[in-house]
Amino acid sequence: EAGVAQSPRYKIIEKRQSVAFWCNPISGHATLYWYQQILGQGPKLLIQFQNNGVVDDSQLPKDRFSAERLKGVDSTLKIQPAKLEDSAVYLCASSLDREAHWGTFGSGTRLTVV
């Protein structure tokens, strides 16, 4: 089966600019996750969707980060305005449903804010 697709692979922006990342999960996977992985740290969950509804966004910095999954398939994660500390790899993952015990991860988008 095709994996989780993410784009772009790399992005460099200046602070205070905006940026958007895209994720296409595995077909049929109802649950979608966005993680932030800062260099030297483990991934941290930002937001979890079940179909097109948000299940958990408790660690999402809502003053600058937003995410949507309008049709319950693809998802976009946006940062506006970006800060230097947002430099990280943003990983998308999906699973069959929220009862699943693990997810399949995409290759991630590496964001550098300068």
Place this chain on the structure above:
Amino acid sequence: AQSVAQPEDQVNVAEGNPLTVKCTYSVSGNPYLFWYVQYPNRGLQFLLKYITGDNLVKGSYGFEAEFNKSQTSFHLKKPSALVSDSALYFCAVRDMGGTGGFKTIFGAGTRLFVKA
């Protein structure tokens, strides 16, 4: 709150020797534990999980992990390391998320170097 700790930033082992990557956890109920591997410029790949049953769990690429409830540990092991095993390894525990959804809490990672 659930948490997971990986006490070693880096593990060095010679090819052909056994390897162990350590992980300890803290959970309020029954633990659901995972190991993932991350190669450079790649996403995380699932290696194995412990949900219930046998304490020794076998996973992908010849890896296995031993669940020890009394020591709250879930160490990753392999009998004979390969140079290609060199990567970043993450231990993870399942936690209850916002409105009942599950989320995975990751450790900080352990970098494994296997020397030829």
